[in-house]
Amino acid sequence: MADYLTSWLLALVQTALFVASAPLLAGWIKRVKCRLQNRRSPPVIQPYRDLVRLFRKEMLLAEESSWLFRAAPYVIFGATVLAAAVVPLVAVRLPTSAIADVIVLVGFFALARFFLALAGMDVGTAFGGMGSSREMTIASLAEPALLMAVFTVAMGAHTTDLSVVIERILSHGLMIRPSFVFAALGLMLVAVAETGRIPVDNPATHLELTMIHEATVLEYSGRHLALIDWASQIKLMIYAVLIANIFLPWGVAVQFSAGALLLGAMAVSLKLAVLATVLAVSETLFAKMRLFAVPQFLGFAYLLCLLGMLSHVILEVGG
């Protein structure tokens, strides 16, 4: 019983840590990016300040907006936090990841995106509808690739439970799996598209020709905007943790001892820092692509994930 309670407590702490450190990751990416572009960077904690400022500000609601517009930020934030609870950050074998597997995780993302698109259309401005339509187009292309990557990983470990997957990979030791290489690359491309990073979308600008995510949240202000921003930072962190912990699972705590947990926390923050640096470098190197090139980009991601699955069947179990 005591074990049961500790594990739930740990799961709650881990989720809280996840949600609390997501803005830090965003700040770190911004800092590395500024350094690479020879600009002076804002302090790493700037995203927290922005969130606090937005929470304090007055909310403006459009006259035509319905309850949906007001409910959407809470639904989006709630779904994203639930998704974060499923992903093992520091330790595996937590009860939250046993309740919901990786397909549910994809479902949480879909739920959040559905409400984001509805909210974009609710006020009835031209930008909102356009943003929603673009968001759904990209999502419909990214989701098959995401699921394919997830299935590749699941087939390797014979389960869709994320923490069991990580545990299996850890117990096998160092193994070069062609399927994982492809799945990791495909997942990175999907992550870039889904979190609205540079080659696909650039939420830092307000350019009507290219905006996707920004167009859907253009009407939001104050607390609502803060929740949506926070949710998208958490989403970025979820993808980063997925890539870091599935494909390079070393350091993730298997026991609940203090030392193992501390090691896990340190390992995951190191991996995230490196991954964020890679993201910042790639954002500095590549220019934003045309909207019509995005389907090709995502088609390539799908192909990578498909090749991952095929190479798992052909090279790793076949014959």
Added chain:
Amino acid sequence: MTDLQGLDISQQLILLLAALVLFTSFAMLAQSRLINLVRVFAWQGVLLAATTALVAHVSGYSHLYISALLTFGLKALLIPWVLHRLVLRLGMEREVESEGNRTLVQLGGASLVIFSYYVALPVVRLSTLLTRNTIAVSLAVVLLGMLLMIARKEAVTQVVGFMSIENGLFFAAVVSTYGMPMVVELGIAFDVLVAAILFGVVFLQIRASIDTLDVDRLNRLSESEP
């Protein structure tokens, strides 16, 4: 049934390289610029040479080192260089090939991989080598080279497709039987080199007579045309 855990690290590396060779075939299908196509082809040569060297290390057949060197020299350096120069000389480095649905062609390629897996299954059961799973991959590389030749109209692309078919055959020989006899290998290598040079001459001829390298135009040739 090969268990991945039963393989040592260099055998796992061979599997990874096999997957990467397959990936370069897909990358060739995706490229629209001729220069990039030649570059990807060169990378396929590099991967092929690395695989051969690794197989030589695993199997202990030292003659495979020579053929790895030969592959690297010919398929990763010399032939891509010849093709690269040709593309530059014909002034096509900025040319973009426009053709049908590229994503559809790639998905067709993916189904070719599945097809070759099923075709190769009985062959794989006969072999006793640890790297036998890669036979399906080499067959797929051959079929993808053919797909590249069918899907594109530009003569240079078709030549690259032809060369990558040869790469697939060579890969099959290396991974399924640990290499052909040295004489055969040398013969094929120089045949391919001669083919590359002959293709260059033919390109210049086609270009001189119909002013383009689009092979569809060859159908419309007639005596009466000025």
